[in-house]
Amino acid sequence: MRRLSDQEITDIRSKADIGDVISQYLPLTRRGRNLWAVCPFHDDHDPSLSISKDKQIYKCFVCGAGGNVFTFVQNIEKISFLEAVVKVAKGVGVNIDDALTPVAALDPRKQVLTQILKESINYFKYQLNASGGLIIKDYLLKRGISDSLIEKFEIGYNPGDDQCSKFLIAKGYPPSNAVAANITRVNGNQFSDVFANRIVFPIHDEHGNPLGFTARAVLADETAKYINTTETELYTKGLIVYNYHRALPEVKKSEFVIVTEGVTDVIAFYRANVRNVVATLGTAATLEQVRKLRQMHWHIVIGYDGDNAGQKAAFRLGDMLIKANCTVEVLNYKVPMDPDDIINTYGEEHLVNIVENRIPWMDFLLDYSLSLYQLDNYNQKKQYVLAMGAQIKNLRDDLDRKHFTERLASISGYKFEDLWSIVSQNVKPEKRFEPVSDEKPKADCSKAECEICAQMMISKEAAIRFRDELGYLSSPIANRCAILIIDTYRTNQEIVLADLLTKANDPILHDFILWLSDWPLFPKQANLESLTQAMTKVRIDVYESKIKKFKQESAQLIDANKKAEIANKIIDAQREITALKRGKKED
Numbered sequence: 001m002r003r004l005s006d007q008e009i010t011d012i013r014s015k016a017d018i019g020d021v022i023s024q025y026l027p028l029t030r031r032g033r034n035l036w037a038v039c040p041f042h043d044d045h046d047p048s049l050s051i052s053k054d055k056q057i058y059k060c061f062v063c064g065a066g067g068n069v070f071t072f073v074q075n076i077e078k079i080s081f082l083e084a085v086v087k088v089a090k091g092v093g094v095n096i097d098d099a100l101t102p103v104a105a106l107d108p109r110k111q112v113l114t115q116i117l118k119e120s121i122n123y124f125k126y127q128l129n130a131s132g133g134l135i136i137k138d139y140l141l142k143r144g145i146s147d148s149l150i151e152k153f154e155i156g157y158n159p160g161d162d163q164c165s166k167f168l169i170a171k172g173y174p175p176s177n178a179v180a181a182n183i184t185r186v187n188g189n190q191f192s193d194v195f196a197n198r199i200v201f202p203i204h205d206e207h208g209n210p211l212g213f214t215a216r217a218v219l220a221d222e223t224a225k226y227i228n229t230t231e232t233e234l235y236t237k238g239l240i241v242y243n244y245h246r247a248l249p250e251v252k253k254s255e256f257v258i259v260t261e262g263v264t265d266v267i268a269f270y271r272a273n274v275r276n277v278v279a280t281l282g283t284a285a286t287l288e289q290v291r292k293l294r295q296m297h298w299h300i301v302i303g304y305d306g307d308n309a310g311q312k313a314a315f316r317l318g319d320m321l322i323k324a325n326c327t328v329e330v331l332n333y334k335v336p337m338d339p340d341d342i343i344n345t346y347g348e349e350h351l352v353n354i355v356e357n358r359i360p361w362m363d364f365l366l367d368y369s370l371s372l373y374q375l376d377n378y379n380q381k382k383q384y385v386l387a388m389g390a391q392i393k394n395l396r397d398d399l400d401r402k403h404f405t406e407r408l409a410s411i412s413g414y415k416f417e418d419l420w421s422i423v424s425q426n427v428k429p430e431k432r433f434e435p436v437s438d439e440k441p442k443a444d445c446s447k448a449e450c451e452i453c454a455q456m457m458i459s460k461e462a463a464i465r466f467r468d469e470l471g472y473l474s475s476p477i478a479n480r481c482a483i484l485i486i487d488t489y490r491t492n493q494e495i496v497l498a499d500l501l502t503k504a505n506d507p508i509l510h511d512f513i514l515w516l517s518d519w520p521l522f523p524k525q526a527n528l529e530s531l532t533q534a535m536t537k538v539r540i541d542v543y544e545s546k547i548k549k550f551k552q553e554s555a556q557l558i559d560a561n562k563k564a565e566i567a568n569k570i571i572d573a574q575r576e577i578t579a580l581k582r583g584k585k586e587d
């Protein structure tokens, strides 16, 4: 097993034609210079995904998906970057199977913690089947969790008496590592088990490596019914989608993913033979979790609990998913229960029926929002109608817009025609992601900073001049882009966009570079004069933001001497700006 060099990856990328590779997955049509396909990364009906053979990249103008050949294979196959490289390599006759190493193997420290978690999982499983675990196992079986589900989810039992910590230390693991993995806690000189007297459910990453546990109390007097692993080097709350690795193959088959709140919800669905299910481990879903869910599939079904807290969280999660261009549906439990209670009360078939009769996001929104507005108050009714109208307007399908306008009419008592005239005003046929005609630079990055990054992308000389004369950019994303470009020129004479995207391994930087490459003002050719002007503009901007800050500071002050001091600083900064504008360099 070995690591691939950047050069090997670049060679494979340049041997594989992106059009040929994508055509193995999607039918392509030619339009103008580009190839087009129906985008597989959102609910697309017209071809929105363009493939540039010149640039060897693809981009969807609706959902924003894009990248090079590796990004495409990675996202459509839902595999790791390295697996995608190996797959593309095979397609062009290069065998690099020996480069496939488990991710954890790269970091020895994480490997040790992972090993401790694996030992603990086995220990907990053993304890569940030992005599002390009999009552617990009986409890699980009575709750409908069969032996095969216990095995599948690696459910275990951590008895009292701090036996797990003793076991790990006896096996030769330093106590500090058991503490770092959050299996063991230190009280003075004593080591105790974090999950003592609890049923433990291991939590894994997308590749199936263990990260930590969620654990249910066995004793009735325990204050917290559930506790999770605290933040460790492996476990970061808010980054994890529980059951991702087991659910992914099922999601590929069913073509949607159900999101629930917790481990017992996921297990409840497995009892009903519904296996395309994951959990956010709580209701405070994060953008990172949304990104991971979307990576699984663009079609997402929210299955949060039927109680008020669950429905409120579903409302919030749905909004995040819609903004991320997902197609969202909701499970309508109709009772204030969680999936585990529902299956225990109404049976497996009932839960399957709920999945089959899931409702569109817009239906959920119309119903849920009724709890936010008092419709017998005229103003609130009007607000409700306008808010719902704005949502209906965003729907892509004409029939959907008509259908939900009818529903809104029947709920509110307004006439369909009146509502339709609001809903059908200025409807855009498709919601465009970063429209190409928009000349506004992305996010907080100024036009001058975009110009600098763009000039550096097309000219090594520009990059060297930037490095020697300015060396920084105020916008963090543009600055990171500049650093990556300079770094790339250390081993390359020119920048190839598709290869630069490989090196941008963080999604925000990746998207910024992709966006910049399509910037309507992207220079046609290298121009050192434009670079110099842009660098001057960046310097002026720095002084101007300083002046703004000084003025704010001054407004807070009473002391006349200090005010005068700041006034002098402002004059100095203004002098620098004047000099820069005249074309002189500052000292």
Ligand SMILES: [Zn+2]
Pocket (backbone or CB within 6 Å): 039, 040, 041, 042, 044, 048, 049, 060, 061, 062, 063, 064, 065
């Ligand atoms: Zn798309």
